[in-house]
Amino acid sequence: MEQMDGTADTPELQRLYEDFDANDLAPLWTQREGIQPFVPSPKAVPxxxxxxxxxxxxxxxxxxxxxxxxxxxxxxxxxxxxxxxxxxxxxxxxxxxxxxxxxxxxxxxxxxxxxxxxxxxxxxxxxxxxxxxxxxxxxxxxxxxxxxxxxxxxxxxxxxxxxxxxxxxxxxxxxxxxxxxxxxxxxxxxxxxxxxxxxxxAHPGLRPLSKLEDTASSPLAAYRWEHTDRALTEQLRLEDEGHPATVGQGHAAIRYVNPTTGGDVMPTIRCEFHRLRAGASTRLRHEVGSAVWQVFEGSGTVVLGGTEQSVQKGDLFVVPSWTSWSLHADGEQFDLFRFTDGPIIERLHFQRTWIPGVSDDGAGGTR
Amino acid sequence: MEQMDGTADTPELQRLYEDFDANDLAPLWTQREGIQPFVPSPKAVPxxxxxxxxxxxxxxxxxxxxxxxxxxxxxxxxxxxxxxxxxxxxxxxxxxxxxxxxxxxxxxxxxxxxxxxxxxxxxxxxxxxxxxxxxxxxxxxxxxxxxxxxxxxxxxxxxxxxxxxxxxxxxxxxxxxxxxxxxxxxxxxxxxxxxxxxxxxAHPGLRPLSKLEDTASSPLAAYRWEHTDRALTEQLRLEDEGHPATVGQGHAAIRYVNPTTGGDVMPTIRCEFHRLRAGASTRLRHEVGSAVWQVFEGSGTVVLGGTEQSVQKGDLFVVPSWTSWSLHADGEQFDLFRFTDGPIIERLHFQRTWIPGVSDDGAGGTR
Amino acid sequence: MEQMDGTADTPELQRLYEDFDANDLAPLWTQREGIQPFVPSPKAVPxxxxxxxxxxxxxxxxxxxxxxxxxxxxxxxxxxxxxxxxxxxxxxxxxxxxxxxxxxxxxxxxxxxxxxxxxxxxxxxxxxxxxxxxxxxxxxxxxxxxxxxxxxxxxxxxxxxxxxxxxxxxxxxxxxxxxxxxxxxxxxxxxxxxxxxxxxxAHPGLRPLSKLEDTASSPLAAYRWEHTDRALTEQLRLEDEGHPATVGQGHAAIRYVNPTTGGDVMPTIRCEFHRLRAGASTRLRHEVGSAVWQVFEGSGTVVLGGTEQSVQKGDLFVVPSWTSWSLHADGEQFDLFRFTDGPIIERLHFQRTWIPGVSDDGAGGTR
Amino acid sequence: MEQMDGTADTPELQRLYEDFDANDLAPLWTQREGIQPFVPSPKAVPxxxxxxxxxxxxxxxxxxxxxxxxxxxxxxxxxxxxxxxxxxxxxxxxxxxxxxxxxxxxxxxxxxxxxxxxxxxxxxxxxxxxxxxxxxxxxxxxxxxxxxxxxxxxxxxxxxxxxxxxxxxxxxxxxxxxxxxxxxxxxxxxxxxxxxxxxxxAHPGLRPLSKLEDTASSPLAAYRWEHTDRALTEQLRLEDEGHPATVGQGHAAIRYVNPTTGGDVMPTIRCEFHRLRAGASTRLRHEVGSAVWQVFEGSGTVVLGGTEQSVQKGDLFVVPSWTSWSLHADGEQFDLFRFTDGPIIERLHFQRTWIPGVSDDGAGGTR
The missing domain is CATH 2.60.120.10 (Jelly Rolls)
Structure with a gap:
């Protein structure tokens, strides 16, 4: 009998594989790892x-x-x-x-x-x-x-x-x-x-009484820079004053949200803005789901899947699913916009994060 | 046999009623309408x-x-x-x-x-x-x-x-x-x-990435007048320009909300601010649940359960459940704050509104 | 000046208190503890x-x-x-x-x-x-x-x-x-x-395709004894076999739920059925919210606010808010139905439980 | 200048397209309809x-x-x-x-x-x-x-x-x-x-008190045929007695659900069972999202994207997104299991259905 890896070869087996093909079928055992890898193995690259x-x-x-x-x-x-x-x-x-x-x-x-x-x-x-x-x-x-x-x-x-x-x-x-x-x-x-x-x-915490029905996407067509910049500035000041506000040391960040729910702006796309103080770094992190970043201001280093690159204003980079990434701000404040498919991942309960040295190992961790 | 209204009187019946009392019991049939009235019959008065x-x-x-x-x-x-x-x-x-x-x-x-x-x-x-x-x-x-x-x-x-x-x-x-x-x-x-x-x-549509867990009450300790005033001003301007924005003709209003959910600021209390243009009125309306209003600026008339009163800056009035109310702005803009037990009523599915001449009649309407 | 407890007495103060009354007002300081006690202090008694x-x-x-x-x-x-x-x-x-x-x-x-x-x-x-x-x-x-x-x-x-x-x-x-x-x-x-x-x-886990809209109350008009009895019997058997199933040692329990949501059967009332094996007890417990119990079968002891009573088939007892209670099954299986105002308490975020010796103390514990 | 369809051809333009390629870029205007068709245009076929x-x-x-x-x-x-x-x-x-x-x-x-x-x-x-x-x-x-x-x-x-x-x-x-x-x-x-x-x-409407936390997927590992069959039988009997129960005339159907939420059994997969009386048909229908059906018992006709086929016990067929489908039961009762990606479609707010002759036309209808 054939081994489950599909390598054995007899006339009967060959006929079986031909009949799979002829009948629009495909055996799982020859391709299990390809379609169900141990960890996400994206074709997309950083x-x-x-x-x-x-x-x-x-x-x-x-x-x-x-x-x-x-x-x-x-x-x-x-x-x-x-x-x-x-x-x-x-x-x-x-x-x-x-x-x-x-x-x-x-x-x-x-x-x-x-x-x-x-x-x-x-x-x-x-x-x-x-x-x-x-x-x-x-x-x-x-x-x-x-x-x-x-x-x-x-x-x-x-x-x-x-x-x-x-x-x-x-x-x-x-x-x-x-x-x-x-x-x-x-x-x-x-x-x-x-x-x-x-x-x-666009009035913080105020909702028109004429619009009490929640909407799947945000009714706010524009999120202005002056508000984003002020929110990030305040987070870093609060950190300076000793209060919890930032997402990591020297790392302020906001998520743009739908004011009718407090959730993501649209059902499939998450938008965020991140600011690192000069000299600050984020921990290396693996996340399920993919992201695109754009440098808004300043310059810094991004490590993507183990490869380091310098990026500057306007540069765009992609982080495929489960590809490790970290950011480092060089001599100046480093501002970045990012968008991800986070709402897809979370609404379907596939989210998982691995921060080596902090959380459990990526492959065997519970979700 | 006694009539169900409890009026008949025989020695046996009298003994029965005494035994109810002695055993910490109370018959429904003598008090049904008192505890289950046809429409809400609050003891509280306007x-x-x-x-x-x-x-x-x-x-x-x-x-x-x-x-x-x-x-x-x-x-x-x-x-x-x-x-x-x-x-x-x-x-x-x-x-x-x-x-x-x-x-x-x-x-x-x-x-x-x-x-x-x-x-x-x-x-x-x-x-x-x-x-x-x-x-x-x-x-x-x-x-x-x-x-x-x-x-x-x-x-x-x-x-x-x-x-x-x-x-x-x-x-x-x-x-x-x-x-x-x-x-x-x-x-x-x-x-x-x-x-x-x-x-x-207090940044419109922006949520700190360090605070992604929803909270039962708003994390925003203060809702500032400048934002409230601007939101109401814009609603009336949009109405002037022909766009839907107000809750009624000449009647701008906002609800204060929890930015983590878009819902009421606290689990039991709803807070709102209402502005009527000079000369504007609201339709007479009955609502399940009670409210307290305070005039913030301007003066006007409030009709509470059929009685009309003039109110001015700082005056407070209460509207018990199902008591009809309407507002009328006199010669100037009329600004009012109100708070209600709306979240209690709605989370427990008791809400009902009757606007005579618009919605169904109050007693027999479906909820 | 008067002490805040309201005991001092001068003519001016007396006039002030009279004016409160005359103007439909009441000072907080003389009654704070009455209306805001340190722990719930129900008038209702066990x-x-x-x-x-x-x-x-x-x-x-x-x-x-x-x-x-x-x-x-x-x-x-x-x-x-x-x-x-x-x-x-x-x-x-x-x-x-x-x-x-x-x-x-x-x-x-x-x-x-x-x-x-x-x-x-x-x-x-x-x-x-x-x-x-x-x-x-x-x-x-x-x-x-x-x-x-x-x-x-x-x-x-x-x-x-x-x-x-x-x-x-x-x-x-x-x-x-x-x-x-x-x-x-x-x-x-x-x-x-x-x-x-x-x-x-009444088909477990099956929903009519013609009824996909959730309802505030259960669409299931009857919950039959045969199902309740079987569910409790299985929980105790699973416990015997070493599997987690009961809510406490020897204590099986189910909550009746709305099949469209998995939540309580009605917006204001929670219904449950509890079964204790012969000899089993529950821990003493304080809960926010009130309950009524009825013994369905068997007999046992209930300790209510420190007083012990024997109860038998059909007996009813009430447990006011925060009143301690525990149950003990005597020589036979002890079956009880209970209903509570749990949905009111939980939807409005007032829930708190204190199990002396297990959870934090009642007065000072965080919610 | 080039037309937006990408057909014009000059040396400059050719260089531009080469530079797109060399820089890992792709113009939208040459492929807009391919990636954003007027209606879903699946590669998958019935x-x-x-x-x-x-x-x-x-x-x-x-x-x-x-x-x-x-x-x-x-x-x-x-x-x-x-x-x-x-x-x-x-x-x-x-x-x-x-x-x-x-x-x-x-x-x-x-x-x-x-x-x-x-x-x-x-x-x-x-x-x-x-x-x-x-x-x-x-x-x-x-x-x-x-x-x-x-x-x-x-x-x-x-x-x-x-x-x-x-x-x-x-x-x-x-x-x-x-x-x-x-x-x-x-x-x-x-x-x-x-x-x-x-x-x-598996007790209808009863939830273990030890399991009050909702789960993303159903905790019920098995949905037994006896329950499914009974649920469908009752729907058809209720229809016979003149009560609303079926999803269409002669068409009984249930959705398998997670008893902790009343929603789909798993975050990405919807499972249903359909029964048509002998002679009954469903209306032709287009739905966003794809499905696989298996005939469980009986035989009938399925019309897929305009092509009619006879199917019998065990036969499987796929319905790609927006491909029209209808079922017809021949001389006997026709039982079918189906599973779909409905939860993906609905949680991300892409659902749309078109029933020609009943609902709006497919291309221009509002969602």
Whole structure:
């Protein structure tokens, strides 16, 4: 009889394997470890994309490729080197640099996929979400939850670039996405400093009495840099004063949340902002689920799966599932935005974290 | 045989009723309607207390009664005329004016009862909640959720008065309350403009990564007037611009919420702020559950159970369960704070609302 | 100046206290401990009612008092000796023996108050809940959640008695109750062995695909003795086999739950069944919230607030909040039903338990 | 300038596309519709596998391939013809026939992936889940939630086959899976008729007081056919009697649920059983998410994406996301088991259903 590893070979066995194939079947025993590895073994690899390169290539695209209906967006996505043939940063997350020239408009559409934009530099574009014009400025996080119509228009003479994050790979893989065209121009070309969503919702701890029903995604279309910066500044000051506030020594961090629930901003995507004091480090850590980071300000070192790299303003890097990572701030404060598929992992109860030297070992630990 | 109304009278029946009494029993049939009325029939009555009177009597108490351990607080509570022998505004809610002279201290203690303070005028007192000094200023809502140590100290030469709201009657009735003395002085006599709780939590849509566990009560000790005022102002502006934002025509309102859940600030007490434009009215409405209102600014008319009264800055009034109420703003903007036992009613699924002319009739409507 | 205990006496002070009264006010400092005691200090007292007495007095009522519209039910409620002038077993719970003669009918009505019946002996009555006839038999728990029409009819020549449990005191105190008359006779006089609710819902772990929306109260109108008995029997057998299953040594127990949520059967009332092996005891325990117990079978000893009593089949006893209690089974298996206001206490976050010698001390322990 | 469809071609543009490639980037505009289609466009296709073929090939495997450590299971999985190179029935679901000869043992292991077994015929194997031996019999659903040790042993001389369902493809794609070997033999070789989990939990509406904490997956290891059959039989009888009980005319159905929550049995997999009366049909329906069905008894017709097929006892078929499906029972009662990725879809808020002629059209409907 054959060994369970599938190596033995007799005519009967060969016929059996042929019959598996012919009948659209596959034996588990020859591939068990491939599909059920001892620890997560992502095909996606850690990788760094440089902002300088991204911006330069986006500018060239701006000259050569018009934006309009069909292609919809002048967005250039990070393709994980471990996922050739795709346009995906990780198996679940899509990340792109998007570029809009002076007075250009990206037409309105809507889709099941959840989306956000984060602005590492520049301003002048308004994203119009279900008819509400939302200014985009440096340090802002802007949301476009699933099935909200949205388009962008540049109200200035200068181009603007930013990053987009979506759950496009997840939605494609699980076959859940719908898409619909909307207006060819944005439905409201006004350029207010503050969106209507913020005017209703961006008051700490206050909820409109007209909006008591919880929503799956945050009703707050914009999370402004001034609030993020202040929250992080206060955490570090509280740490200085001896009070618990930071997530680790010298490491302030906030999660962007849905004010109707206190939970993640969208059902599939988690957004956070991290700040390390000059000289501070995070412990090496393995986490289930994948993440994309962007350096917002300062420079530092990131160790990804054992390889160290220097990163600076605008640089993007991906951390696949269970790949170890740590951050170190060099001579100055180090600010980073990150987004992850954390809500997918947690809502389906697959979360696990391993901090060598602190928590249990990764392979055998209980969840 | 006796009729079910209990009126018949024979020697046997009389003996039966005597035996009920002797055995600690009571027949339902003689009192069914008393204990299960067709609609809620509160003993508490609608009533108005004038701020002028309250402040004057508080000042006299300040001269005559020291504040200190044992009595704990120089607080004078509203006693509902329908609930004689108690100190209760409604069956579930306690409301008092509290008064602290220049440089006085109310000693620290903690109790299961949930508490808040709301400031209709003045400043200069810090309430110290679990060691965190929280400035009290006009228009602020300050929380002291159950089992948090708290004391107050007046950092100035001038007295200050404010209102306290608690679930004391509910806790007394259901026998759930514990009480413990703490420090005779406040544990931190600093007088910062902003509390540590606010520095961590008062950033719209941002949650500290070090505080991801939800809490039964809000971690935000102070809700500042500037935020409340701005939220209401924006709602009315949005209404002017044609967008849905207010809870009724000319009627802006916010609910104070726990940022970890988006729900009520404390498990038993709901806090809200309402603003009516000059000339605006609310529809007459019956609601299950009781409420206490305080006029914050402006003047207007309140119709309580069919009786109309004029109210002005600082005046307090109670609305017992199912008592009809409506508000009307006279010649100026009308601002009111209210607190209710809404979370009790809703978590136990007793909520029902009747707006004559809009929703079903009160007695026979489905819940 | 007066001491904070309110004992000093001057003309000014006397005038102040008179003015409090005249203005519907009450000072906190003279009554703080009364309304905010160090530990819960219920007026309700522990008490035992004997089944023999209850049944005898119910039979006499059956002869003397007809059942019908207005009085609605021939129910005789336990009046806690500490709550004179009421018909209440505890501040939150109402408990009565109800008696229906052969072929009598208790007319249909509905109310906001949640209700159940538990049968310690007898059979022959059907309670008709929203048109679904539910047989009542020894050991069964039958639910009538708030606002469901219900009436009872005796399909036999023999009288039947059982206990009713409701949240009537809580609803009366908080002013939340509505009441409505229904049909003078039950709307379905059939007498099936199994109700339609059970036919849909009483299948372990199986949910009708036509009923995916969760309900505040259990859709299962009857919890049958055969299931309860089997569950308890299996717990004790598992304990014998060395597996964790019981809540304490020799102490099996189940909670009746809403199959749509796994939580309590109704928003305000918790129902449980406890079985002690011959000779087994429970540890002395203090709990926030009140309870009513009924001995179902066997006999034993209950220690209530330090006083020991023997109880037998059908006897009822109340345990007020924070009153210590323990049970001891004498020479035979000891079966008891209990219901409590646990859901009220837990949903409002007031729960606390103290087991002397095991958990922290009661007064100073953190919650 | 290039058109947004990516067709234009100039040297500059060609260089741009080469530079995308060289820098691990991909433009959105050339592939937007591929990754964000108008409606879900699964690669997986509808397909039927015949039980006769599966059983025959499993028997041959039983002769030729031993079961043991490494390969772990003699399981032969359905490979969707639209997903060549995989072992997956759908992008999220794995389904296999597993075969265990007389007195064989499949060794213990555990993994993050959630698993169940369903038995269409036969008996004699015990699956041991975390040390609890669970008998497997015709019509039973047996659960092995993530990270529970489990092995199987055949206690008889006869072979047994059944189907396994897992979330292996989802876990592989999202990189969330851990795996660990356990005992080479099952840790408890007893063969009780009822598992300990059932003895604790399989009592309708009764929860052990020792197990009040909710669990992500059901604690009930076995859902027995006698309960399922009875639940479906009662639904059809209730329909006959004129009461709402079935999900459609002549169509009874139950969902297997976690008794601690009333929700799905495991975080990623939904299990249901459907019964159609002879002659009954379901409406054609499109649903987001994929499913695998197995005919349990009877025969009928299934229309999958417009193609009609006859299916009989044991036959398996897959329904990819948004592929239309309907069932028709021929001359006899038609019983089917199904499992889906419904919990993934719903927890992440991607659910949408389209029933042509009843609900809105599929592409443009609101979610």
């Amino acid at each position: 990788h760094v994309w440089r902002w300088k390169m991204l911006l330069e290539i986006a500018e060239r695209s701006g000259e050569l490729v018009p934006v309009g209906r069909g292609g919809e967006r002048r967005a250039i996505s990070l393709r994980n080197p471990g996922l050739p043939g795709t346009a995906y940063a990780t198996p679940t997350l899509w990340c792109a640099i998007q570029y809009l020239g002076g007075h250009e408009t990206a037409p309105e559409h809507r889709h099941s996929q959840n989306a956000f934009r984060f602005v590492v530099e520049g301003e002048g574009v308004w994203t119009v979400v279900n008819g509400d014009p939302v200014a985009m400025r440096r340090g802002d996080l802007l949301l476009t939850p699933g099935w909200n119509f949205h388009g962008h228009h540049n109200d200035t003479d200068r181009p603007m670039a930013w990053i987009d994050g979506l759950d496009v790979p997840f939605a494609a893989y699980t076959d859940v996405g719908f898409f619909e065209f909307g207006s060819d121009r944005v439905t409201d070309e006004a350029s207010p400093a503050v969106s209507r969503g913020e005017r209703l919702w | 009533h108005v207390w004038r701020w002028k009177m309250l402040l004057e009597i508080a000042e006299r108490s300040g001269e005559l009664v020291p504040v200190g351990r044992g009595g704990e607080r120089r607080a004078i509570s509203l006693r509902n005329p329908g609930l004689p022998g108690t100190a209760y505004a409604t069956p579930t809610l306690w409301c008092a004016i509290q008064y602290l002279g220049g440089h006085e201290t109310a000693p620290e203690h903690r109790h299961s009862q949930n508490a808040f303070r709301f400031v209709v005028e003045g400043e200069g007192v810090w309430t110290v909640v679990n060691g965190d000094p929280v400035a009290m200023r006009r228009g602020d809502l300050l929380l002291t959720p159950g089992w948090n140590f708290h004391g107050h100290h007046n950092d100035t030469d001038r007295p200050m008065a404010w209102i306290d709201g608690l679930d004391v009657p509910f806790a007394a009735y259901t026998d759930v309350g514990f009480f413990e003395f703490g420090s005779d002085r406040v544990t931190d006599e600093a007088s910062p403009a902003v509390s540590r709780g606010e520095r961590l939590w | 008490h035992v009612w004997r089944w023999k007495m209850l049944l005898e007095i119910a039979e006499r009522s059956g002869e003397l008092v007809p059942v019908g519209r207005g009085g609605e039910r021939r129910a005789i409620s336990l009046r806690n000796p500490g709550l004179p002038g009421t018909a209440y077993a505890t501040p939150t719970l109402w408990c009565a023996i109800q008696y229906l003669g052969g072929h009598e009918t208790a007319p249909e009505h509905r109310h906001s108050q949640n209700a159940f019946r538990f049968v310690v002996e007898g059979e022959g009555v059907w309670t008709v809940v929203n048109g679904d006839p539910v047989a009542m038999r020894r050991g069964d728990l039958l639910l009538t959640p708030g606002w469901n029409f219900h009436g009872h009819h005796n399909d036999t020549d023999r009288p039947m008695a059982w206990i009713d449990g409701l949240d009537v005191p809580f609803a009366a105190y908080t002013d939340v109750g509505f009441f409505e008359f229904g049909s003078d006779r039950v709307t379905d006089e059939a007498s099936p062995a199994v109700s339609r609710g059970e036919r849909l819902w | 397909h039927v596998w015949r039980w006769k073929m599966l059983l025959e090939i499993a028997e041959r495997s039983g002769e030729l391939v031993p079961v043991g450590r490494g390969g772990e299971r003699r399981a032969i999985s359905l490979r969707n013809p639209g997903l060549p190179g995989t072992a997956y029935a759908t992008p999220t679901l794995w389904c296999a026939i597993q075969y265990l000869g007389g007195h064989e043992t499949a060794p213990e292991h555990r993994h993050s992936q959630n698993a169940f077994r369903f038995v269409v015929e036969g008996e004699g194997v015990w699956t041991v889940v975390n040390g609890d031996p669970v008998a497997m019999r015709r019509g039973d659903l047996l659960l092995t939630p993530g990270w529970n040790f489990h092995g199987h042993h055949n206690d008889t001389d006869r072979p047994m086959a059944w189907i396994d369902g897992l979330d292996v493809p989802f876990a592989a794609y999202t990189d969330v899976g851990f795996f660990e070997f356990g005992s080479d033999r099952v840790t408890d070789e007893a063969s009780p008729a009822v598992s300990r989990g059932e003895r604790l939990w």
